[in-house]
Amino acid sequence: MPEVWIDILAVLDGTARLAAPLILCAMAGLVSERSGIVDIGLEGKLLAGAFAAAAVATLTGSPWAGLGASLAASVMLALVHGFACITHRGEQIVSGVAVNILALGMTVVIANALFRHGGHTPALGPGERFSPMALPLSETLREVPVLGSLYAELVSGHNLLVYAAFLSVPLVWWLLWRTRFGLRLRAAGEMPEAVDSAGVSVPALRYRGILIAGLLCGLAGAYLSIAHGAGFVREMSAGKGFLALAALIFGRWKPLPVLFACLLFGLLDTVAPRLQGVDLPLVGPVPVALVSVLPYAMTVVLLAGFFGRAIPPRALGRPFVKEH
Amino acid sequence: MARNGGSRQPDRAAVRLRGVAKRFGAVLANDGVDLDIGRGSVHGIIGENGAGKSTLASIIYGLYAPDGGAVEIDGKAAALRSPADAIARGVGMVHQHFMLVPTFTVLENIMLGMEGGFLLGQGEADIRARLESLSRQHGLEVDPDALVDDLPVGLRQRVEILKALFRGARILILDEPTGVLTPDETDRLFTILRGIRDAGGTVVLITHKLREVMAVCGTVSVMRRGRMVGHRETAETNTAELAELMVGRKVGQAARPSGSAAGTPVLRAAGLTWRSPGGALRLGEVDLELRAGEILAVAGVSGNGQSELLDLLSGLSGVQEGRIEFAGRRIDAAHPATPAEMRALGLAHVPEDRQRRGLVLPFEARENAVLGRPQNAGPGPWTSGAAMLAHTEPLIARFDIRPPEPMLPAAGFSGGNQQKIVLAREFDSAPAVLLLGQPTRGVDIGTIETIHAQVMALKERGCAILLVSTELDEILALADRIMVINGGRVAGTVPAEGATRRQLGLMMTGAAGEAGA
Numbered sequence: 001m002p003e004v005w006i007d008i009l010a011v012l013d014g015t016a017r018l019a020a021p022l023i024l025c026a027m028a029g030l031v032s033e034r035s036g037i038v039d040i041g042l043e044g045k046l047l048a049g050a051f052a053a054a055a056v057a058t059l060t061g062s063p064w065a066g067l068g069a070s071l072a073a074s075v076m077l078a079l080v081h082g083f084a085c086i087t088h089r090g091e092q093i094v095s096g097v098a099v100n101i102l103a104l105g106m107t108v109v110i111a112n113a114l115f116r117h118g119g120h121t122p123a124l125g126p127g128e129r130f131s132p133m134a135l136p137l138s139e140t141l142r143e144v145p146v147l148g149s150l151y152a153e154l155v156s157g158h159n160l161l162v163y164a165a166f167l168s169v170p171l172v173w174w175l176l177w178r179t180r181f182g183l184r185l186r187a188a189g190e191m192p193e194a195v196d197s198a199g200v201s202v203p204a205l206r207y208r209g210i211l212i213a214g215l216l217c218g219l220a221g222a223y224l225s226i227a228h229g230a231g232f233v234r235e236m237s238a239g240k241g242f243l244a245l246a247a248l249i250f251g252r253w254k255p256l257p258v259l260f261a262c263l264l265f266g267l268l269d270t271v272a273p274r275l276q277g278v279d280l281p282l283v284g285p286v287p288v289a290l291v292s293v294l295p296y297a298m299t300v301v302l303l304a305g306f307f308g309r310a311i312p313p314r315a316l317g318r319p320f321v322k323e324h
Numbered sequence: 325m326a327r328n329g330g331s332r333q334p335d336r337a338a339v340r341l342r343g344v345a346k347r348f349g350a351v352l353a354n355d356g357v358d359l360d361i362g363r364g365s366v367h368g369i370i371g372e373n374g375a376g377k378s379t380l381a382s383i384i385y386g387l388y389a390p391d392g393g394a395v396e397i398d399g400k401a402a403a404l405r406s407p408a409d410a411i412a413r414g415v416g417m418v419h420q421h422f423m424l425v426p427t428f429t430v431l432e433n434i435m436l437g438m439e440g441g442f443l444l445g446q447g448e449a450d451i452r453a454r455l456e457s458l459s460r461q462h463g464l465e466v467d468p469d470a471l472v473d474d475l476p477v478g479l480r481q482r483v484e485i486l487k488a489l490f491r492g493a494r495i496l497i498l499d500e501p502t503g504v505l506t507p508d509e510t511d512r513l514f515t516i517l518r519g520i521r522d523a524g525g526t527v528v529l530i531t532h533k534l535r536e537v538m539a540v541c542g543t544v545s546v547m548r549r550g551r552m553v554g555h556r557e558t559a560e561t562n563t564a565e566l567a568e569l570m571v572g573r574k575v576g577q578a579a580r581p582s583g584s585a586a587g588t589p590v591l592r593a594a595g596l597t598w599r600s601p602g603g604a605l606r607l608g609e610v611d612l613e614l615r616a617g618e619i620l621a622v623a624g625v626s627g628n629g630q631s632e633l634l635d636l637l638s639g640l641s642g643v644q645e646g647r648i649e650f651a652g653r654r655i656d657a658a659h660p661a662t663p664a665e666m667r668a669l670g671l672a673h674v675p676e677d678r679q680r681r682g683l684v685l686p687f688e689a690r691e692n693a694v695l696g697r698p699q700n701a702g703p704g705p706w707t708s709g710a711a712m713l714a715h716t717e718p719l720i721a722r723f724d725i726r727p728p729e730p731m732l733p734a735a736g737f738s739g740g741n742q743q744k745i746v747l748a749r750e751f752d753s754a755p756a757v758l759l760l761g762q763p764t765r766g767v768d769i770g771t772i773e774t775i776h777a778q779v780m781a782l783k784e785r786g787c788a789i790l791l792v793s794t795e796l797d798e799i800l801a802l803a804d805r806i807m808v809i810n811g812g813r814v815a816g817t818v819p820a821e822g823a824t825r826r827q828l829g830l831m832m833t834g835a836a837g838e839a840g841a
Contacts, residue, residue: 178443178444178445179442179443179444180439180441180442180443180444181442182444183428183432183435183436183439183444184436184437186425186427186428187425187428187436190425190426190427190428191423191424191425191426193419193421193423194423194424194425194433194436195436195437196387196407197385197387197407197417197419197423198407198411198423198436198437198438199406199407199408199409199410199411199437200408200436200437201406314426314427322387
């Protein structure tokens with residue numbers, strides 16, 4: 001195999017790995033925001049999920065128990081957000097920020113109390129996390145030119161949660177655009193009064209929306225600490241929740257464009273360290289820090305309206321008040 | 325007999341209310357309301373703004389639970405906890421503000437809540453077929469795959485009616501349905517409503533326009549301050565009696581101004597063309613002339629360039645093409661003027677949206693009364709509460725602003741009194757030109773009288789007035805000349821004397837141009 005091809009495959013493989021949590025979080029944000037609830041708390045749910053997964057996997061030795069804990073932790077934070085924003089019509093940004101701060105502090109405090117390890121959890125053994133899975137026939141097909149290596153290197157050999165991430169995109173699309181639930185959920189995010197007047201409960205729809213968001217963030221959290229990584233490190237979400245939010249806006253709240261935005265951000269994240277010290281003709285050494293800033297810079301430029309408009313759901317962030 | 329709604333046979337009543345009460349905070353919106361609406365009738369509910377009509381409709385539709393009293397639908401007691409309960413009993417509602425999702429298609433809006441299965445694909449063909457047959461039956465044609473955002477208001481209203489009928493509504497409530505329609509569209513709506521009645525349906529029409537009640541309703545109930553004050557057969561009453569019931573006292577018919585001594589031109593605009601940032605043409609080559617002591621009214625369906633015209637003339641938007649000549653100044657793209665400069669030249673502006681542009685709602689009345697005119701707020705750069713108070717108190721007396729509390733936040737006044745605060749501020753500067761946007765929208769009849777009298781008084785003092793209104797009655801009552809605007813272009817300017825609603829209506833929809841050319 002030519003050297004360049006191997007490099008390309010390695011970069012794409014890395015992209016898939018780094019994009020997976022972004023995709024899960026962005027899909028979580030998509031479902032929540034399409035229902036009209038701003039989800040700036042993606043970061044907090046991701047972090048809480050990551051910690052719960054690692055802690056429970058350490059204590060029980062089972063990655064599945066870890067995954068369950070991650071889902072539960074993330075859903076709990078989602079419900080706190082929902083209680084504040086849906087039941088009590090609170091300010092959604094403030095509530096989301098509170099969720100983030102809560103997760104940031106609680107994970108370290110509980111980790112210290114449980115493991116006395118400086119806010120980390122002990123490293124997980126191979127049986128305690130989700131390992132890469134070889135897809136059927138990957139070894140047999142490896143020798144087939146191009147497609148074979150593509151299948152064996154890129155498609156095969158990821159852990160379960162990476163596949164879950166890529167599967168979440170068509171699932172979310174199907175749920176929101178092909179089902180009764182989706183139609184109502186999107187209507188709740190655009191014009192909740194219409195939903196109410198049709199005799200359907202807006203709060204119930206929005207609660208279901210943030211519940212799904214909680215589950216998806218839980219998957220992402222488990223991915224960070226017991227699939228991609230092998231244990232919880234303090235602040236290990238490192239802004240991925242916010243990056244997912246940027247991808248959500250960049251993809252204009254539509255599943256496929258959001259997926260591409262996540263992949264683009266994942267790609268930038270993968271190539272940034274590889275470009276360390278590389279000299280480009282005319283440019284000189286690549287400014288790696290600048291590459292890391294690109295996703296956010298691009299989102300700001302998009303929001304400023306340079307390439308078309310990113311129109312959010314019309315009722316986004318607006319509490320639904322029945323009596324006016 | 326006809327005077328007593330309660331005397332009808334119970335089996336004939338589609339809706340029957342007994343002692344219905346609803347309180348919002350300190351306000352008793354509905355106070356022991358009794359009402360019988362006969363099956364197969366078009367029944368009007370009239371009253372001023374804030375009389376409790378919309379609250380009553382919301383109770384019948386299950387949006388609000390009454391605090392007391394009983395609701396019966398088709399002779400059966402109905403405890404309506406949500407619109408779903410009302411829909412199940414055959415009640416449908418067309419809201420004043422459309423309950424449509426703008427980013428959805430007509431079909432998606434209609435199927436919302438009635439999807440016919442977990443998967444949207446399951447019920448779609450069936451829904452499409454039923455929608456088509458309903459459209460044909462009631463003359464409500466609309467493209468099911470059109471995006472609601474792209475539809476004009478008249479068609480959006482059809483979608484709302486279809487939505488209700490699709491849900492099996494036999495009792496259809498319409499809340500102020502004609503506010504956004506041209507006279508022509510209104511006539512078509514009434515034809516549709518009569519058709520629904522003839523097919524055995526019951527229509528409840530909530531409105532403050534007496535002429536519409538007389539035109540389409542068989543029976544009418546009048547509300548005032550949360551109470552039912554009368555039930556009438558329209559055949560046995562007239563608008564004067566209904567108006568008196570609504571207001572609670574005799575209402576003077578505004579006498580049409582007998583011509584005007586057209587004064588000298590004060591403000592001229594020529595070739596005003598304005599495009600939105602998106603490039604859409606909002607105003608096309610508008611010429612106009614405002615003369616001292618004369619009212620020029622701009623008639624048109626809302627959204628046809630009136631707001632843009634006001635913004636340009638007041639200096640809020642910069643002139644792109646064309647020019648404005650006012651008080652010896654020429655304003656065009658190269659020589660812009662700010663709103664402050666325009667004010668200094670003698671222009672006053674009553675914005676269309678008083679709550680967003682005319683007032684700062686959390687500010688006190690006295691602070692609102694000096695907005696934009698800092699010389700009234702106190703010496704030099706300072707503001708003085710006493711100075712503002714001294715400025716505001718005479719205004720409150722002159723414009724009969726109630727309650728007469730200069731320190732009450734603007735938000736605490738009713739719509740009509742909020743409007744009076746804006747008018748008082750603008751009229752007080754003795755302007756040479758007044759731009760008057762929707763002066764009586766959402767204002768009760770009693771206050772409309774006061775406002776109209778003040779406008780006429782200002783005109784008598786030689787002010788040139790540009791009146792923008794979507795109410796043809798108001799235009800016909802006040803204007804000397806009427807400029808009809810359609811799609812941002814002037815469809816024609818006619819003297820108010822001798823102008824008819826029909827003629828203006830045709831011009832507003834652009835039909836007159838085609839027919840007359």
